[in-house]
Amino acid sequence: MNPLIKIITFPGTNCEYDAYKQLRFLGAEAELVWHQQSTLGNCSGIILPGGFAHGDYLRPGAIARFSPIMEEVIKFAEAGGPVVGICNGFQVLTECGLLPGALSKNEEMRFICKTVPCVVKSTASVLTSAATGGQELHLPINHGEGNYVCDDATLQYLTTNNMIVLSYTTNVNGSIENIAGITNKIGNVVGLMPHPERAVDPLTGQTDGQVLLKSFIEATK
Amino acid sequence: MEKKHILLGLTDSEYDLIKEKLGREPNDLELAMYSVMWSEHCSYKSSRIHLGRLPSASPRVLVGPGENAGVIDVGDNIAVAIRIESHNHPSAIEPYQGAATGAGGIIRDIFTMGARPIALMDPLFTGPPEQPHNAYLLDGIVKGISGYGNSVGVPTVGGNLVFDTCYNQNPLVNVFCLGILPKDRLVLGRASGVGNLVVLLGSSTGRDGIGGVSILASAAFESDQAGDTTSQSSSKRPSVQVGDPYEEKRLIEASLALLDAHLVVAIQDLGGAGLACATSELAARGRVAMDVYLSEIPLRESDMTPPEIMTSESQERMLAIVKPDDFADVQEICKKFEVQASVIGHIVPESSDCPNQLRILTEAGGTVLADIPAATLADEAPKYNREITPPKPLAKLDDMLSASRDPAEIATDGSHHASVPDIAEDILRLLVDPAFVYEQYDHQLFTNTVCGPGEADAAVLKLSAPDIAFTGKALALSSDANPNYCAIDPRLGTAMTVAESALNVACTGAEPIGLVNCLNFGNPEHGEVMWQLSESIDGMAQACRELDIPVVGGNVSLYNSSEGKDILPTPVVAVVGLIESISQKPPIIGLNAEETLILLGQTEHNLCGSAVSRLHEQSSPRAHACNLPRLDLKFHKQLIGFITKLVGAQIGSSNGIPQEIANSTDNLLSYIHDVSFGGIAIALCEMAIKSQCGAIVTGISSVEELFSESPSRVIVCTKFPEKILELSQQYGIPSKVIGSAGGKAVTADNLFTLDLANMSDQFSGYLSTYLKVTDRE
Numbered sequence: 001m002n003p004l005i006k007i008i009t010f011p012g013t014n015c016e017y018d019a020y021k022q023l024r025f026l027g028a029e030a031e032l033v034w035h036q037q038s039t040l041g042n043c044s045g046i047i048l049p050g051g052f053a054h055g056d057y058l059r060p061g062a063i064a065r066f067s068p069i070m071e072e073v074i075k076f077a078e079a080g081g082p083v084v085g086i087c088n089g090f091q092v093l094t095e096c097g098l099l100p101g102a103l104s105k106n107e108e109m110r111f112i113c114k115t116v117p118c119v120v121k122s123t124a125s126v127l128t129s130a131a132t133g134g135q136e137l138h139l140p141i142n143h144g145e146g147n148y149v150c151d152d153a154t155l156q157y158l159t160t161n162n163m164i165v166l167s168y169t170t171n172v173n174g175s176i177e178n179i180a181g182i183t184n185k186i187g188n189v190v191g192l193m194p195h196p197e198r199a200v201d202p203l204t205g206q207t208d209g210q211v212l213l214k215s216f217i218e219a220t221k
Numbered sequence: 222m223e224k225k226h227i228l229l230g231l232t233d234s235e236y237d238l239i240k241e242k243l244g245r246e247p248n249d250l251e252l253a254m255y256s257v258m259w260s261e262h263c264s265y266k267s268s269r270i271h272l273g274r275l276p277s278a279s280p281r282v283l284v285g286p287g288e289n290a291g292v293i294d295v296g297d298n299i300a301v302a303i304r305i306e307s308h309n310h311p312s313a314i315e316p317y318q319g320a321a322t323g324a325g326g327i328i329r330d331i332f333t334m335g336a337r338p339i340a341l342m343d344p345l346f347t348g349p350p351e352q353p354h355n356a357y358l359l360d361g362i363v364k365g366i367s368g369y370g371n372s373v374g375v376p377t378v379g380g381n382l383v384f385d386t387c388y389n390q391n392p393l394v395n396v397f398c399l400g401i402l403p404k405d406r407l408v409l410g411r412a413s414g415v416g417n418l419v420v421l422l423g424s425s426t427g428r429d430g431i432g433g434v435s436i437l438a439s440a441a442f443e444s445d446q447a448g449d450t451t452s453q454s455s456s457k458r459p460s461v462q463v464g465d466p467y468e469e470k471r472l473i474e475a476s477l478a479l480l481d482a483h484l485v486v487a488i489q490d491l492g493g494a495g496l497a498c499a500t501s502e503l504a505a506r507g508r509v510a511m512d513v514y515l516s517e518i519p520l521r522e523s524d525m526t527p528p529e530i531m532t533s534e535s536q537e538r539m540l541a542i543v544k545p546d547d548f549a550d551v552q553e554i555c556k557k558f559e560v561q562a563s564v565i566g567h568i569v570p571e572s573s574d575c576p577n578q579l580r581i582l583t584e585a586g587g588t589v590l591a592d593i594p595a596a597t598l599a600d601e602a603p604k605y606n607r608e609i610t611p612p613k614p615l616a617k618l619d620d621m622l623s624a625s626r627d628p629a630e631i632a633t634d635g636s637h638h639a640s641v642p643d644i645a646e647d648i649l650r651l652l653v654d655p656a657f658v659y660e661q662y663d664h665q666l667f668t669n670t671v672c673g674p675g676e677a678d679a680a681v682l683k684l685s686a687p688d689i690a691f692t693g694k695a696l697a698l699s700s701d702a703n704p705n706y707c708a709i710d711p712r713l714g715t716a717m718t719v720a721e722s723a724l725n726v727a728c729t730g731a732e733p734i735g736l737v738n739c740l741n742f743g744n745p746e747h748g749e750v751m752w753q754l755s756e757s758i759d760g761m762a763q764a765c766r767e768l769d770i771p772v773v774g775g776n777v778s779l780y781n782s783s784e785g786k787d788i789l790p791t792p793v794v795a796v797v798g799l800i801e802s803i804s805q806k807p808p809i810i811g812l813n814a815e816e817t818l819i820l821l822g823q824t825e826h827n828l829c830g831s832a833v834s835r836l837h838e839q840s841s842p843r844a845h846a847c848n849l850p851r852l853d854l855k856f857h858k859q860l861i862g863f864i865t866k867l868v869g870a871q872i873g874s875s876n877g878i879p880q881e882i883a884n885s886t887d888n889l890l891s892y893i894h895d896v897s898f899g900g901i902a903i904a905l906c907e908m909a910i911k912s913q914c915g916a917i918v919t920g921i922s923s924v925e926e927l928f929s930e931s932p933s934r935v936i937v938c939t940k941f942p943e944k945i946l947e948l949s950q951q952y953g954i955p956s957k958v959i960g961s962a963g964g965k966a967v968t969a970d971n972l973f974t975l976d977l978a979n980m981s982d983q984f985s986g987y988l989s990t991y992l993k994v995t996d997r998e
């Protein structure tokens with residue numbers, strides 16, 4: 001069977017088509033999966049896309065984690081399957097416990113949409129394997145709550161295990177250690193605030209997101 | 222005690238007219254419904270007789286004015302739907318919700334037509350942010366648009382930001398929305414089919430926004446002598462609606478899914494005037510009779526009265542007409558998206574004397590509470606030919622000199638000249654970077670954005686949407702206004718506004734194909750305001766006719782005033798342009814070191830109505846205070862054609878490109894920027910700041926030439942100056958070299974020198990200086 005990437009869609013999600021379109025542009029097969037489904041079917045990788053799942057009611061990601069499909073997503077991740085959460089998807093991953101820490105309101109209490117320089121801090125993940133350590137990537141961010149926070153022990157754990165995969169070159173939202181993206185210990189689950197799918201098409205600007213999505217597609221093969 | 226109809230905003234003669242239409246006294250519910258439907262906001266009663274003068278025909282126009290949105294054919298079986306609306310008065314009272322629900326309302330107008338909303342623009346006008354109340358309003362408005370637009374999933378790709386003291390108590394919040402649709406999904410708000418169900422989709426109905434259109438949007442803001450609107454603001458606050466973007470997002474998905482499955486006969490959004498409007502318009506347009514059962518309408522509060530239920534402006538609701546056999550499928554789709562769907566009425570056989578009787582009943586088979594011919598609500602509000610009073614001609618020279626303390630002088634021909642004491646200082650005061658605003662908006666969703674806000678003269682979007690594949694075409698969008706010009710000469714000022722907007726889209730290689738307008742004016746009961754409105758419509762009509770741009774929709778917002786004075790006439794236009802084929806990003810605003818700067822078009826040395834004159838004037842610009850620069854629409858059209866071809870050839874558009882341009886292998890243009898606000902001075906400084914590259918300006922000899930805002934001019938930065946000069950000569954466009962790019966400063970000999978760092982700090986720092994303060998309050 002050909003590798004097939006599943007894109008999980010909650011009510012309020014809005015970046016699912018962008019992820020779908022760019023994955024296909026880069027040669028992968030992808031399908032949207034509605035949050036009420038209780039099985040993933042044939043699945044070689046999962047994207048939790050950006051948006052406002054369940055309207056961000058309560059907290060971003062707080063309600064999405066209870067959707068029926070999430071049990072399957074967690075099983076898939078725990079079995080080592082590649083999972084990437086982008087923006088709101090990152091928030092869902094921290095809420096459901098697949099990744100440590102949390103994302104709080106941007107330091108200046110404002111939504112930010114702009115392209116910012118980021119640095120690849122670790123290539124030991126399904127999202128960064130094709131990049132080189134220290135590589136600078138210009139990536140669009142688009143969030144009101146992307147300020148990564150965690151306690152000292154977690155930060156120690158992240159650094160010791162090389163789990164910070166992406167950081168901002170200047171601190172745009174207040175994140176501890178400029179963190180833009182992290183992975184779990186074995187590198188199969190990644191969450192990041194920047195939107196690699198918005199940096200694929202040269203006509204719309206940056207193409208630095210390609211190397212990240214290509215890494216992910218490779219991991220699903 | 223005042224009579225009921227007066228309290229509801231109706232006049233005695235309007236009340237008499239209602240009695241005549243009904244042949245009896247209206248009851249309370251009927252009176253409430255007439256009061257909202259006959260409000261200025263819904264009925265356009267003061268402006269309607271003038272709006273007919275706008276040209277709306279073109280072979281591309283599929284739906285013109287009068288529907289929920291204008292629809293234009295862009296080929297490949299794809300159409301675009303556009304619409305603009307104001308939410309001025311709600312935003313004055315409650316800036317966050319006022320602006321948020323403005324976005325929500327306009328988005329519904331677009332998906333009502335079957336189009337997927339893919340872009341918003343927000344022209345905003347407030348008092349100067351140096352005043353804390355203005356900063357509070359602007360901050361709230363921007364956060365409202367950001368909070369709603371981002372969450373509902375429609376990117377905000379452009380807009381305007383204009384500061385003037387005339388908007389102190391009455392900010393203008395206009396919101397434009399564009400959607401795209403497969404042509405066969407186009408649906409109109411016309412009910413049909415006796416026995417069909419009237420289905421209310423979305424939110425429950427609550428007490429929010431009752432009387433919004435009549436009490437808020439259609440009445441003057443009367444402030445006390447101190448100009449304080451606080452007390453009356455809080456009393457009107459319950460008339461402001463409250464938005465929920467998550468509900469709207471699900472409503473968009475559900476509505477488009479219903480249309481794709483061909484499950485609705487007609488659909489209409491609920492906005493101003495709520496159910497009274499949606500039911501009467503659907504019935505009147507379709508010429509059918511309708512029964513509505515109040516018992517079936519889901520309510521947020523159980524004790525709401527019938528007038529409250531019928532006029533509530535609770536957000537995120539749609540009304541659909543559905544065949545009985547399809548209702549189960551409708552429910553299935555609505556269930557998936559967690560959208561409430563309730564049958565609240567039926568299309569019923571017409572009565573003998575009226576084809577479109579609208580009856581409101583307690584329940585099916587219950588007591589009839591209202592019994593009204595729908596067309597009398599929707600279409601038969603009185604149309605007023607209000608008195609038009611042209612302003613008295615000014616004794617120009619004397620008046621200007623005594624009214625203004627600046628060293629301005631009026632030449633005998635009425636043009637305006639000034640000796641500006643410190644050019645560099647003035648330039649710095651005119652440099653405002655709106656990035657602080659647009660960086661709070663998602664402007665990239667759907668990955669269509671080729672040129673985002675602040676990048677080019679117009680936003681450029683790939684023509685594609687989740688259900689519409691990219692076929693190589695792109696759209697360019699620009700919204701524009703020029704209240705200073707319109708105050709001095711509303712007819713010419715409005716024509717200039719149209720001209721600028723059309724040139725803006727041309728600068729990205731697009732051909733202008735349609736326009737919508739939002740006419741923001743003062744109190745129509747003032748003769749001079751009606752004169753401004755009438756003149757403005759004539760100016761727009763003339764420009765649109767000469768430039769071949771159909772007006773496919775519009776909105777009129779009257780009774781805008783601050784501190785007892787009407788606002789400057791502020792007609793806003795939004796032009797959509799089409800790029801037939803795009804394979805490369807168009808040239809944007811910027812400079813390349815060592816390249817040549819060329820001005821296309823001719824400068825009239827006249828500062829009348831210019832931003833720099835305004836800096837030095839103590840009072841607001843007045844009608845005929847001076848003569849605006851001339852606008853030659855024939856030349857302007859020629860210039861638009863030339864620029865469209867020049868840029869179009871470079872980005873891969875094949876539409877009528879002459880060989881000599883198309884054969885060029887290099888990019889003839891590196892950067893481009895139109896000359897408008899602040900004249901050549903501001904255009905060049907903006908280009909310099911964007912690229913962090915200076916310029917040495919050589920061909921400019923006077924302050925008038927530097928700051929003039931005369932129309933029909935574009936600056937290009939090019940590696941191939943001879944080629945550009947030759948081509949422009951061939952196309953009859955005057956052109957001249959005005960300098961070269963390079964260095965770390967912008968210098969114009971004998972006039973000014975400004976270094977990049979200084980300009981950039983001023984440019985990017987202005988808004989954040991004032992807006993960040995509000996966070997600490």
